[in-house]
Amino acid sequence: MGKGKGEVxxxxxxxxxxxxxxxxxxxxxxxxxxxxxxxxTESGWYDGERRLLFLSDRGNSTNxxxxxxxxxxxxxxxxxxxxxxxxxxxxxxxxxxxxxxGRRLVRLDLAxxxxxxxxxxxxxxxxxxxxxxxxxxxxxxxxxxxxxxxIRLDLxxxxxxxxxxxxxxxxxxxxxxxxxNGGAEMIYEARQFITHIxxxxxxxxxxxxxxxxxxxxxxxxxxxLDLRTGETWKIRERLExxxxxxxxxxxxxxxxxxxxxxxxxxxxxxxxxxYDNTGMEETEFSFDTWHSYADGLGQxxxxxxxxxRTLSLWRKNNGIYDGPRTLCELRCxxxxxxxxxxxxxxxxxxxxxxxxxxxxYANLYLAAIPEDFSSLPPFML
Numbered sequence: 001m002g003k004g005k006g007e008v009x010x011x012x013x014x015x016x017x018x019x020x021x022x023x024x025x026x027x028x029x030x031x032x033x034x035x036x037x038x039x040x041t042e043s044g045w046y047d048g049e050r051r052l053l054f055l056s057d058r059g060n061s062t063n064x065x066x067x068x069x070x071x072x073x074x075x076x077x078x079x080x081x082x083x084x085x086x087x088x089x090x091x092x093x094x095x096x097x098x099x100x101x102g103r104r105l106v107r108l109d110l111a112x113x114x115x116x117x118x119x120x121x122x123x124x125x126x127x128x129x130x131x132x133x134x135x136x137x138x139x140x141x142x143x144x145x146x147x148x149x150x151i152r153l154d155l156x157x158x159x160x161x162x163x164x165x166x167x168x169x170x171x172x173x174x175x176x177x178x179x180x181n182g183g184a185e186m187i188y189e190a191r192q193f194i195t196h197i198x199x200x201x202x203x204x205x206x207x208x209x210x211x212x213x214x215x216x217x218x219x220x221x222x223x224x225l226d227l228r229t230g231e232t233w234k235i236r237e238r239l240e241x242x243x244x245x246x247x248x249x250x251x252x253x254x255x256x257x258x259x260x261x262x263x264x265x266x267x268x269x270x271x272x273x274x275y276d277n278t279g280m281e282e283t284e285f286s287f288d289t290w291h292s293y294a295d296g297l298g299q300x301x302x303x304x305x306x307x308x309r310t311l312s313l314w315r316k317n318n319g320i321y322d323g324p325r326t327l328c329e330l331r332c333x334x335x336x337x338x339x340x341x342x343x344x345x346x347x348x349x350x351x352x353x354x355x356x357x358x359x360x361y362a363n364l365y366l367a368a369i370p371e372d373f374s375s376l377p378p379f380m381l
Contacts, residue, residue, distance in 0.1 A: 003059065003076055004076065005076055005077065005078060005079035005113060005224050006075065006076065006113055006342075007025055007075070007076050007077050007078075008071070008073055008074065008076075008077075009058075009065070009073070009076065009092065010072075010073065010074075011071055011072025011073050011074075011342065012027075012028070012029050012031060012072060012074075013026055013027060013028050013029075013030075013072035014026070014027050014029040014030065015027075018327075018328040018329055018367070019329060020326060020329055020377070020380065021308065021326055021327065021328055021377060023327060023328050023367055023368060023369075023370065023376075024367070024368045025365055025366070025367045025368070026365065026366045026367075027362045027363055027364075027365055028052075028054075028067060028069070028072065028363070028364040028365065028366055029054070029056065029058065029364045030359075030363060031058050031361065032361055033056060033058045033059075033060070033361060034057045034338045034339065034357070034361055034362035035054060035055070035056040035057070035058070035065075035361070035362060035363050035364055036054065036055055036056075036338050036339070036340075036342075036362045036363075036364065037052070037053075037054045037055075037188065037342065037344070037353040037364055038053060038054070038088055038089075038090075038353060038355055039087075039129070039292060039342060040247075040249065040293055040342035040344045040351055041128060041131075041198055041248075041249040041250075042089050042131070043090065043194075043344070044088070044090065044353075045107070045346060045347065046090055046094035046110065047051055047094060049069070049346055050068065050069060050070065050349060051066050051067060051068055051069065052066070052069050052364075053065070053066055053067075053088055053090060053097060053351075054067060054069045054364055055068075055086055055088065055273065055375070057084075057338075060082075061080060061081050061082055061084075061187070062080070062083045062084055062086045063077070063078045063079060063080055063083070063086065064076075064077040064078045064086055064088050064097070064263070065077060066110070066157045069366070072102075072335055074102055075166065077097075077108060077110075077113060078099065078101075078108070078115075080101055080295075081262065083101065083161065085203075086099060086100060086101055087099070087100035087129055087130065088100070089129075089130050089131050090132070091130055091132045091136050092132060092134055092135075092136055092201060093136050093177065094349070095109065095110060095111070095136075095148045096108060096109050096110055096179075096203055097110060098118070098130055098132060098139050098179070099115075100127060100129070100130060100141075102109070102127070102280065103120055103121040103125075103126065103127045103179065104117065104119070104120045104121075104127070105117075105119040105120075105127070105130060105139060105141065106118060106177065107180075109120035109132060110379070116180040116182070117182060117321050118139060118177055118178075118179070119139070119175065119177045119182060120284070121143045121185075122143065123134065124145065124146055125143040125144060125145055125173075126143065126144050126145075126146050127141065127142075127143055127349075128141060128143060128144060128194070128195045128197065129141065129142070129195060129196065129197055130194075130197060130219045131197050131199035131207065132179060132196055132199055133179075133199050133204045133205040133227075133255065134200055134201055134202050134203060134204045135162055137178070137179055137180075138176050138177060138178065138204075138205070138227075139172065139176075139177040139178075139179050140173050140176055140177075140197050140199050140225045140227075141175050141177065141197060141292075142172060142173065142194050142195060142197050142209065143172065143173050143174070143175065144170045144171070144193060144194065144195070145170035145171040146170075147165060147168050147170050152164075152213060153280050154180070162213060162214065163213060163214050163217065165193050165212075165213070166193045166211075166212060166213025166214070166217065166218060167213075168193075168200070169191040169192060169281055170192075170193055170195070171189065171190075171191055172189065172190055172191075172192055172193065172194035173186045173188065173189045173194075174187050174189070174194065174197065174207075174209060174225065175187070177191055178225065178249055184353045185223070185225060187230060188209075188225060188232060189228060192197070192211045192219075193211065193212040194209055194210070194211065195207060195209070195210055196208075196210040196246065197209050197366040198249060198250055198346055200254040200255070200275075201250055201252060201254045202252075202253060202254025202255070202361065203254045203255065205226055205227045205228045206224065206225075206226065206227070206255075206275060207224075207225050208222060208223060208224055208225070208235065208248055208250070208257060208275075209225060210222055210223065210248065211222050211223065211256050215244035215245060215246045215261070215262075216242045216243065216244045220234050220237065220238075221236075221245055221246045222234070222235040222236055222245065222246070222248045222257065222259065222302070223235060224275050230256075234277075235248075235257060235273065235275065235277060235316070235361055236257070236271070236277070236280065237260060237277075238293070240263070240264055241264070242264045243261060243262070243264060244261045244262040245259055245260075245261035246259060246260070246261065246318055247259060247291055247292065248294065249258055249333040249367070250298035251294065252273065252295070252296040252347070253296060255275055255287075256272050256273070256279070256296065257272065257273055257274070257275060257290075258271070258272045258292070258293065258294045258348075259271055259273075259298075260289065260291065260292035260302065260358070261309075263284075266331040267284050267285075267286070267304075267364035268284065268285050268286070268287065268288060269282045269283060269284045269285070270282070270283055270285075270292035270293065270300055270302060271283065283300070283314065283321045283381040285312075285324060286306075287300070287304070287305075287308050287379075288305040288306050288308065289301050289302040289303055289304065289305050289308070290303050290304075290305050290334055290340060290341065291340070291342060291343065293344050293345065295345035295349040297345075297348075297349040298312060298315055298316035298349075299314065299315050299316070299345060299349050299369075300313070300314040300321060300323075301313050301314075301327070301343045301345070301352060302324070302343075303330055303332065303341040303343050303354070304323075304330050304332075305334070305344075308330055309329060309330055309331040309332075309381075310326045310327070310328065310330050310380060311327045311328055311329075311330050311341070311352065311354065311367070312324035312325065312326055312327065312341055312379050313325050313326075313327045313369070313373070313376065315373045321375075322373070323379070324378075324379040325373065325376035325377060325378055325379060326376060326377050326378070326379055327352060327369065327376060327381050328367045328368055329353065329356070329358070331356060332354075332355070332356040332357060332358065333357050335357070337360045338355075339355065339356075339357040340355065341355055341356060342354065342355055345369075346378065349369065350368070350369055351366050351367065351368060351369060352366070352367045352369060353365070353366050
């Protein structure tokens with residue numbers, strides 16, 4: 001049975017030594033339902049990183065929770081019945097979280113748990129992801145024409161209809177919403193499957209968005225948008241036909257964009273580039289991955305795909321990424337979005353948060369990163 005909004009769940013945390021590397025890992029949740037952190041482009045940490053937002057299906061409905069990371073106690077922040085999906089994006093000042101439930105966005109005050117309606121997608125449109133501007137004034141989101149009446153879609157569970165929706169070129173709009181009072185204005189529209197809104201954490205005028213679809217088939221994946229002028233531009237153009245680039249995210253500096261991809265010959269790589277297409281750096285590796293993330297402090301991580309069941313780290317040494325080295329076991333199925341690993345460093349780069357369903361259900365894990373990078377073993381399958 002589920003609990004209600006504002007109620008406290010007892011700690012489920014347990015600590016163990018990773019069987020491959022000896023690294024200390026804290027399992028933060030342990031419940032017979034999926035629990036998972038926010039999408040990796042968004043930080044769920046707040047209150048000086050003493051608390052962490054996460055989503056959980058406990059009580060047979062997806063709701064938002066806040067965890068005291070030290071004690072493990074969890075407070076339920078929403079009470080939405082019969083719900084299978086939520087999105088959440090915290091305001092940079094940590095005062096509130098923007099919650100997506102169906103076609104609606106609400107502002108949830110993290111102190112009082114009071115909810116305020118902000119926006120609802122127009123009739124005939126689906127609501128995409130969101131993000132908050134660096135000055136806390138606006139919520140940025142996207143909406144796409146709902147074509148489910150003619151395309152079979154199940155994007156969260158195996159990307160069913162992914163290519164077909166791209167090819168159908170639904171009408172999409174990027175909306176800017178007053179984060180305090182609601183009220184929306186359209187700032188960009190196109191006949192493209194637009195998703196993956198990322199707001200710069202330092203520049204209130206800058207966001208990226210993507211043309212969604214199979215990465216090697218979209219016209220171009222990563223786009224920049226100047227909210228002051230409406231100017232839009234391509235970021236990190238393909239270097240060869242058929243190359244795949246995506247899963248873009250902002251570094252903490254708010255100007256550098258990280259990504260990963262696959263060359264035509266199958267080589268994997270992660271990289272970074274400034275929003276104006278200068279300063280590109282890329283590092284190649286030989287095994288397959290789902291996601292990569294970098295902390296802006298000289299560390300990068302990729303999660304394992306296929307036979308690779310570990311999390312692998314790189315650390316910069318004299319400006320060059322040294323690695324990969326194995327941090328810990330992952331063993332994640334990636335069967336649906338809820339069980340994607342989505343690894344993300346904390347702000348200091350000392351801990352790595354990830355999701356794994358290695359025990360049958362998705363749970364949150366927090367791995368300690370050794371100061372001595374050489375103490376980690378070289379990459380292993």
